[in-house]
Amino acid sequence: MTKSKIRNIIRGLALIAFAVCLLLSRSNYFTEFPMVKMAVCIIMVVVFVEQLIERSFLGMSIPLGVMTCLFQSELGLGDIHFAIIMLAFVLIGAGLSMIFGKKSHHINIVRDGDSHTIDVSGKAEYWEDEGNFDLDNSLGSRTQYIKINDMKKGSIDNALGQLTVYFNGTTVDPNGAVLDIDNGMGSLSVYFPKEFRVSFNCDNGMGKINMHGECSQDMSQPLIKANVDNGMGTIDFYFE
Incomplete structure (x- = not known):
């Protein structure tokens, strides 16, 4: 089972638990339990675990801040504005990242006259070699320009x-x-040259997939088989 499949299963179970908590919050049998807060906490725990795996202190601090805001009164923080709480956790996460964050290490591989720089800092955010590439973005905003000769296989997560x-x-x-x-x-935006011929096999959950423009219909062009798995997010494909 692939990493993305395991991640989708965990997210799916979290969404089911979230839905169950929302239903129970309208029931007369669980009036003493803050079911809506528990539902949000389930999602925040999943986000925290994913960021823990990614070793992102800033990413871990955000769900902790949200859960603290949910239980302000129980934690004795009822007089503090939620914006102050979130700012405090963001600063804590940024501080821990500066103290314990690992610098990226790179190795330079030269093969057949072509130089490839590979990030090997724990888990690479972007990797490419011999027509293959892997791009992974967990949290935050990122723009990646991919320039590969004779692309064979790629992964965007x-x-x-x-x-x-x-x-x-x-x-x-x-x-x-x-x-x-x-x-x-x-939110994912992918820009293809209009000369690319692409076939899409899409599995869309509760999100949205938008197509802008059309790919090449020239049968002499090599075909890119795009296997798309979208959960609750938005994907925009552009052909320009």
Whole structure:
């Protein structure tokens, strides 16, 4: 089972638990329990665990801040404005990132005269080699320009952030390519050259997938098979 599939299962179970808590909040049998708060906490716990795996202190601080705001009174913080609480947790996360955050390490690989820079700091955000690439964005805003000769296989994974990807300057392997795209609850924009011929196999949950423009219909062009998995986010595909 792939990492993205496991992640989608966890998110799916969290959404089901969220829905159950919302239903129970309208029931007469659980009036003493803050079911809506518990529902939001379930989602925040999932976000926290994902950011813990990513080793993002700032990402972990945000769901902790949200949960603290939900239980202000119980924690004795009822007199503090929620904006102050969130700012405090963001500053704590930023401070921990500065203290314990690891600097990115890069290795430079030269093969057949082409130089590839690969990020090897724990988990690479972007990696490419010999027509393959892997792009992973968990939280925050990011723009990535992909320029690969004879692209064979690629993976784009956007969890909760805002990601924009440009394929200008990329060429496709004559035998075609496979592109796996996974968008959780974030916003993803992908810009293809209009000369690209792309077929889409989309699995859309509660989100939205938008197409802007049309791909090439020239059958002599190599085909890109795009496998798209969208959860609750928004994906926009552009052909320009």
